[in-house]
Amino acid sequence: MVFRPTRRGFLTGALVGGAPLALTGCDVFGLAQSQGVSDALGSAGGLARRAQRLLGADALAPEFEAAEMSPVFRTNGNTMPSSAAYQALAGGGFAGWSLVIDGLVERPARFSLTEIMAMPSRTQITRHDCVEGWSAIGQWTGVPLGRLLDEAGPRPAARYVVFHCADDFDGSPYYESIDLPEARHPQTILAYAMNGAPLAIGHGAPLRLRVERQLGYKQAKYVMRVEVVASLAGIGAGKGGYWEDAIGYDWYAGI
Numbered sequence: 001m002v003f004r005p006t007r008r009g010f011l012t013g014a015l016v017g018g019a020p021l022a023l024t025g026c027d028v029f030g031l032a033q034s035q036g037v038s039d040a041l042g043s044a045g046g047l048a049r050r051a052q053r054l055l056g057a058d059a060l061a062p063e064f065e066a067a068e069m070s071p072v073f074r075t076n077g078n079t080m081p082s083s084a085a086y087q088a089l090a091g092g093g094f095a096g097w098s099l100v101i102d103g104l105v106e107r108p109a110r111f112s113l114t115e116i117m118a119m120p121s122r123t124q125i126t127r128h129d130c131v132e133g134w135s136a137i138g139q140w141t142g143v144p145l146g147r148l149l150d151e152a153g154p155r156p157a158a159r160y161v162v163f164h165c166a167d168d169f170d171g172s173p174y175y176e177s178i179d180l181p182e183a184r185h186p187q188t189i190l191a192y193a194m195n196g197a198p199l200a201i202g203h204g205a206p207l208r209l210r211v212e213r214q215l216g217y218k219q220a221k222y223v224m225r226v227e228v229v230a231s232l233a234g235i236g237a238g239k240g241g242y243w244e245d246a247i248g249y250d251w252y253a254g255i
């Protein structure tokens with residue numbers, strides 16, 4: 001696979017680089033409390049999410065200059081899915097890989113990596129914050145998730161987007177989910193390149209989510225299927241993500 005960033009992709013990133021910084025999580029949280037926003041999800045995540053919406057659904061995560069990129073961007077969580085199917089795809093350079101988008105959509109579809117890379121791209125340099133206490137600044141290039149949703153056409157009842165991954169922990173598949181406004185946020189992309197090179201397997205090849213206003217565990221790697229749903233109740237243990245189900249991490253992991 002040859003990665004050739006489009007001029008347009010890098011230009012888009014450069015233009016956004018001058019955008020004002022978003023408020024910190026604490027500022028956002030304070031705003032929500034002072035306005036008495038109710039917490040429908042029963043967690044701090046619900047508050048942060050509503051506060052972010054008060055600030056505007058399109059409030060951008062900070063973006064950085066190339067000179068600010070971290071010399072080392074560590075990997076975390078799974079770094080190689082154990083399934084034979086994934087390993088066969090990786091062995092073939094992901095030529096046989098494809099992404100499924102289905103669920104509550106008018107036009108379920110399947111896209112090869114070549115098709116995804118031919119779509120309009122966006123490049124952004126952002127900071128990844130892991131809940132375990134480390135951060136790194138990296139550059140991501142991918143297709144805006146909103147673009148894929150437009151291709152598939154969510155039905156009126158659609159509310160969430162679920163990302164099904166190729167890896168698992170002790171047999172429980174990794175998955176994550178976001179709501180439709182977050183899915184259509186301009187910085188929400190499915191990335192196939194990192195720091196100007198094809199995404200490495202350790203970082204989620206061939207395709208991983210970047211949802212830049214949220215913590216590391218939301219950034220699903222090894223995405224195989226994007227499922228549009230009305231409710232998260234029937235997915236995994238129902239809390240919207242692997243770590244949410246396993247140890248109660250907030251579903252809305254606002255930074």
Ligand SMILES: Nc1nc2c(c(=O)[nH]1)N[C@H]1C(S)=C(S)[C@@H](COP(=O)(O)O)O[C@H]1N2
Pocket residue numbers: 073074075076077078129130131165166167174202203204216217218219220221222
């Ligand atoms: N499929 C999958 N996605 C995942 C994980 C994982 O184990 N499996 N770990 C998460 C966590 S906790 C973090 S911090 C980031 C790490 O991304 P990186 O390996 O590219 O640094 O991926 C997230 N997405």
Ligand SMILES: [Mo]
Pocket residue numbers: 076129130131132216217
């Ligand atoms: Mo993390």
